[in-house]
Amino acid sequence: MIDLTGRKALVTGAGRGIGRAIAVALARAGADVAVNDIREDLAVSTAAVVTAVGRASIACAADVSRLTQVEAMFDLVKQRWDRLDIMVNNAGVNTKSSLLTLSEKDWDYVLGVNLKGVFFCTQAAAKIMVEQRYGRIISVASVSAKSHLPMAAHYCASKAGIVGFNREAARELGAYGITVNAVCPGLTETELSQEVRADPEFMLRRLGETPLGRIAKPEDIAGLAVFLASDAASHITGQAFNVDGGAVMY
Numbered sequence: 046m047i048d049l050t051g052r053k054a055l056v057t058g059a060g061r062g063i064g065r066a067i068a069v070a071l072a073r074a075g076a077d078v079a080v081n082d083i084r085e086d087l088a089v090s091t092a093a094v095v096t097a098v099g100r101a102s103i104a105c106a107a108d109v110s111r112l113t114q115v116e117a118m119f120d121l122v123k124q125r126w127d128r129l130d131i132m133v134n135n136a137g138v139n140t141k142s143s144l145l146t147l148s149e150k151d152w153d154y155v156l157g158v159n160l161k162g163v164f165f166c167t168q169a170a171a172k173i174m175v176e177q178r179y180g181r182i183i184s185v186a187s188v189s190a191k192s193h194l195p196m197a198a199h200y201c202a203s204k205a206g207i208v209g210f211n212r213e214a215a216r217e218l219g220a221y222g223i224t225v226n227a228v229c230p231g232l233t234e235t236e237l238s239q240e241v242r243a244d245p246e247f248m249l250r251r252l253g254e255t256p257l258g259r260i261a262k263p264e265d266i267a268g269l270a271v272f273l274a275s276d277a278a279s280h281i282t283g284q285a286f287n288v289d290g291g292a293v294m295y
């Protein structure tokens with residue numbers, strides 16, 4: 046049984062989907078959880094669940110791709126709590142486009158949230174964690190970092206970028222007792238994947254390639270995040286773990 050009692054966590058994009066499942070799972074394991082989302086109503090809703098589990102929570106509405114908003118969010122967390130033990134970079138977006146028509150706007154939007162947001166939040170969290178000489182940084186990438194996703198070269202680039210960024214972050218931060226790892230979900234039942242899941246041909250192919258024969262639920266991803274946040278994972282850093290029913294095996 047993993048015990049995170051007394052730990053303070055911040056989860057981005059936690060208003061729904063995978064982030065919400067991670068925030069709730071961390072709270073169930075004993076952590077107090079600050080809940081970020083670009084949508085305040087969603088952040089408040091997940092924060093209420095954390096509180097209902099019996100843990101402290103802070104709802105932080107902020108766009109992780111905007112530095113001033115990220116700074117304000119960390120100021121709020123620091124004001125309320127004297128430490129931050131667990132940073133989960135989960136906020137992520139996608140737009141559908143073939144490479145030949147992919148616009149600069151879509152590239153900047155997806156890379157801005159998925160990769161620049163991870164940079165901003167990792168750097169801000171690391172500054173606190175270096176001082177306390179302890180920390181767990183977990184970023185939600187994707188198996189698209191290692192494989193591919195139709196009509197989403199920009200998304201694949203952003204997720205592969207997280208994995209590369211993490212390797213050097215893990216090297217620089219290791220001396221301070223901070224681990225940096227990525228969770229790479231396969232197709233997961235959330236609003237983000239609704240459109241691809243509605244394509245029966247794609248689903249047939251995907252399930253055929255998946256040894257466990259089903260796609261993930263958000264809770265499947267949360268299980269690994271909670272493990273990586275725990276002391277049981279204290280000697281693991283710079284890694285990117287797939288949670289995809291075995292569809293991608295490297």
Ligand SMILES: NC(=O)c1ccc[n+]([C@@H]2O[C@H](COP(=O)([O-])OP(=O)(O)OC[C@H]3O[C@@H](n4cnc5c(N)ncnc54)[C@H](O)[C@@H]3O)[C@@H](O)[C@H]2O)c1
Pocket residue numbers: 057058059060061062063064081082083084087107108109110135136137138158185186187188229230231232233234235236237238
């Ligand atoms: N669903 C999948 O199949 C799947 C697969 C692999 C990886 N992922 C990754 O998992 C993470 C969570 O995705 P999900 O499926 O739960 O998506 P989702 O769309 O259900 O939830 C994402 C949340 O992030 C919030 N958000 C969006 N932009 C934001 C921003 N700029 N700042 C702060 N919050 C923002 C949204 O409001 C939403 O609440 C993402 O990084 C995604 O790329 C998802």
